Amino acid sequence: MSRAITAGLLNVVLGLIFLMVAAALLTWIERRLLGFLQDRPGPNRVGPSGVLQVAADGIKLLFKQDWIPPFADPGIFVLAPAISMVTVMLAIAVIPATPVVGIIGNLNVGLLFFLAMSGLGVYSAVLAGWSSNNKYSLLGGMRAAAQMVSYEVFMGLALVGVVMLAGSFNLTTIVHNQLRLWYVVPQFIGFVIFFIGGVAETHRLPFDLPEGESELGAGFHTEYSGMKFGMFFVAEYIGILLVSAMTTVLFLGGWYGPFLPPFVWFGLKTGFFVCFFILLRAALPRPRYDQFMAFGWKLLLPLTLLNILITGALMLGLPAPT
Amino acid sequence: MLSSVRTLWYTFLHLFQRNVTVSYPEQMPYLAPRTRGRIILTRDPDGEERCVSCYLCAVACPVDCISLQKTEADGRWYPEHFRINFSRCIFCGFCEEACPTYAIQLTPDFEMSEYNRQNLVYEKEDLLIAGTGKYPDYNFYRVAGLAVPGKDKGEAAHERPPIDIRSLMP
Amino acid sequence: MNATFDISAVVAVLATLMMITRPSAVHGLLYLTVSLLAAALVFFVLGAPFAAALEVIIYAGAIMVLFVFVIMMLNIGDAAALLESAWLKPTAWIGPGLLALLLAIELVGLAASGGIAHPAGAIVSAQTVGIALVGPYMLAVEIASFLLLAALVAAFHLGRAVMRVS
Numbered sequence: 001m002s003r004a005i006t007a008g009l010l011n012v013v014l015g016l017i018f019l020m021v022a023a024a025l026l027t028w029i030e031r032r033l034l035g036f037l038q039d040r041p042g043p044n045r046v047g048p049s050g051v052l053q054v055a056a057d058g059i060k061l062l063f064k065q066d067w068i069p070p071f072a073d074p075g076i077f078v079l080a081p082a083i084s085m086v087t088v089m090l091a092i093a094v095i096p097a098t099p100v101v102g103i104i105g106n107l108n109v110g111l112l113f114f115l116a117m118s119g120l121g122v123y124s125a126v127l128a129g130w131s132s133n134n135k136y137s138l139l140g141g142m143r144a145a146a147q148m149v150s151y152e153v154f155m156g157l158a159l160v161g162v163v164m165l166a167g168s169f170n171l172t173t174i175v176h177n178q179l180r181l182w183y184v185v186p187q188f189i190g191f192v193i194f195f196i197g198g199v200a201e202t203h204r205l206p207f208d209l210p211e212g213e214s215e216l217g218a219g220f221h222t223e224y225s226g227m228k229f230g231m232f233f234v235a236e237y238i239g240i241l242l243v244s245a246m247t248t249v250l251f252l253g254g255w256y257g258p259f260l261p262p263f264v265w266f267g268l269k270t271g272f273f274v275c276f277f278i279l280l281r282a283a284l285p286r287p288r289y290d291q292f293m294a295f296g297w298k299l300l301l302p303l304t305l306l307n308i309l310i311t312g313a314l315m316l317g318l319p320a321p322t
Numbered sequence: 323m324l325s326s327v328r329t330l331w332y333t334f335l336h337l338f339q340r341n342v343t344v345s346y347p348e349q350m351p352y353l354a355p356r357t358r359g360r361i362i363l364t365r366d367p368d369g370e371e372r373c374v375s376c377y378l379c380a381v382a383c384p385v386d387c388i389s390l391q392k393t394e395a396d397g398r399w400y401p402e403h404f405r406i407n408f409s410r411c412i413f414c415g416f417c418e419e420a421c422p423t424y425a426i427q428l429t430p431d432f433e434m435s436e437y438n439r440q441n442l443v444y445e446k447e448d449l450l451i452a453g454t455g456k457y458p459d460y461n462f463y464r465v466a467g468l469a470v471p472g473k474d475k476g477e478a479a480h481e482r483p484p485i486d487i488r489s490l491m492p
Numbered sequence: 493m494n495a496t497f498d499i500s501a502v503v504a505v506l507a508t509l510m511m512i513t514r515p516s517a518v519h520g521l522l523y524l525t526v527s528l529l530a531a532a533l534v535f536f537v538l539g540a541p542f543a544a545a546l547e548v549i550i551y552a553g554a555i556m557v558l559f560v561f562v563i564m565m566l567n568i569g570d571a572a573a574l575l576e577s578a579w580l581k582p583t584a585w586i587g588p589g590l591l592a593l594l595l596a597i598e599l600v601g602l603a604a605s606g607g608i609a610h611p612a613g614a615i616v617s618a619q620t621v622g623i624a625l626v627g628p629y630m631l632a633v634e635i636a637s638f639l640l641l642a643a644l645v646a647a648f649h650l651g652r653a654v655m656r657v658s
Contacts, residue, residue: 036341037334039336039339039340039342039343040341040342041343041345044345279330283329283330283332283333284326284330
């Protein structure tokens with residue numbers, strides 16, 4: 001019993017360490033790749049080709065003054081960044097990297113747990129915006145609330161097709177069912193919409209309307225400094241990893257692939273989506289807010305519903321593959 | 323929608339293009355000869371100062387960073403002191419355009435940081451160089467009608483001898 | 493498992509108490525969210541993971557966010573709090589309080605008699621929930637969908653009217 005508990009704790013701690021290192025490295029990878037995409041080298045000074053930039057940034061964040069504005073609501077102000085970290089980390093716990101690597105990859109409602117955690121993640125932005133007691137922060141928080149709640153709808157609905165095909169909410173089972181055919185082929189619309197929803201959910205560019213630095217300062221984290229800002233920052237990068245890993249698991253057959261070991265395949269596919277996130281950031285401008293909401297409710301929602309309808313009809317009409 | 327995808331593709335292609343930036347301290351960027359950097363005062367081909375203290379540069383300077391004082395010796399005008407406060411200078415090059423004698427010129431050198439702000443105030447001895455700068459042959463006193471020791475009126479280049487206005491002869 | 497159940501049940505009750513006593517509306521809503529999360533945990537422990545996930549996704553993740561959203565926009569200040577405390581005279585709260593007490597006594601009695609104890613272990617799967625929804629509870633589901641459709645049409649209409657005026 002105690003050995004099982006120790007092993008579980010070790011698994012969690014190792015997973016967290018791996019995640020933090022990956023998220024920190026991701027900040028460097030993003031800046032570097034963004035540099036190359038914009039015909040410049042990116043950070044290349046600290047350490048070999050700039051890897052230690054991560055450490056430099058971390059030290060800088062830790063040594064900055066940890067300031068709570070006098071007009072803010074101190075309790076909630078501190079709570080908000082913690083929520084953003086906790087929700088993404090909990091959500092990433094259900095992802096099975098391989099059948100053996102992963103924290104609780106075999107949870108029977110894993111997919112719903114992921115959706116639930118991304119739903120709770122809204123609170124971080126909303127509460128940060130409200131507790132800062134600042135006009136721009138409040139506007140950012142409101143945008144975050146509306147954006148994340150509505151895109152969560154499409155994200156959830158886009159996954160219904162996958163759940164119907166797999167007949168399970170268990171992520172490990174979903175991956176097992178993709179042994180012959182990745183779900184990206186039959187569920188291509190679902191795949192695209194899920195990824196768009198994921199970008200909106202992590203409020204990454206081009207959907208970074210809650211932050212919108214050109215119009216709202218920095219949106220909901222205008223008043224944050226030091227490590228509290230750092231927590232939002234790291235949570236955003238873990239969110240990128242989360243959405244990339246989730247897309248891999250749900251649509252790209254998780255760890256399946258020829259020749260290479262499963263974990264490498266999982267890493268490669270996740271890395272592909274991470275790079276795509278960065279490419280999106282480099283290429284696309286931010287849409288106007290009403291265009292963005294109209295895009296969601298008037299285009300994505302009917303498409304997802306149509307997708308569910310067609311998937312269901314085909315599943316009933318075609319003989320089940322045995 | 324399609325245009326967004328095309329944008330993504332073109333941006334992706336930039337991954338394989340050369341960087342337009344250079345790693346500066348190790349690799350010096352190419353600077354055009356007329357880049358506007360540190361300001362110098364030049365001398366004419368004879369080795370005399372070109373500056374005639376006409377104050378046009380100080381007037382043209384939008385941030386008032388040039389300060390000078392005229393003095394006179396042997397019929398030539400010189401700046402007694404010539405001071406440029408580079409912590410104010412915006413390197414606009416207006417002084418160079420205003421200068422009638424090509425004395426004040428901007429060079430491509432820009433590496434002039436200091437820890438002490440006071441060190442950015444350059445005096446005349448810091449500004450004056452031994453050479454002629456960008457205009458090697460130009461000599462103001464050789465083309466101007468002014469009489470200076472060693473060159474009387476009418477002896478300048480392309481100048482006719484002075485007309486005796488009191489004479490009735492054509 | 494029992495310890496998890498007890499802890500989350502106590503947390504749910506305490507958070508609800510805190511929720512109704514906070515002067516700040518946003519703080520109250522946060523406590524309500526905590527209470528809902530604790531309730532979700534209770535569901536999970538009792539063997540209904542699907543219901544637990546839905547509780548978090550829908551109640552905590554969507555509906556409460558909308559509540560927070562509205563409260564944020566209203567910007568309730570001290571004046572509103574004073575007004576509210578003026579409204580809360582004993583004549584106003586004694587009736588609902590008595591009714592709630594009655595419900596509480598009933599609940600305690602049921603719990604003591606073991607009437608609502610669910611045998612933990614039998615997991616209610618999503619399939620069971622779905623079959624129940626389109627089987628015995630068909631009528632309720634249809635009524636709910638009628639209501640939602642009406643709400644949707646009404647919301648659309650209101651949004652259009654506002655746009656035409658402005």
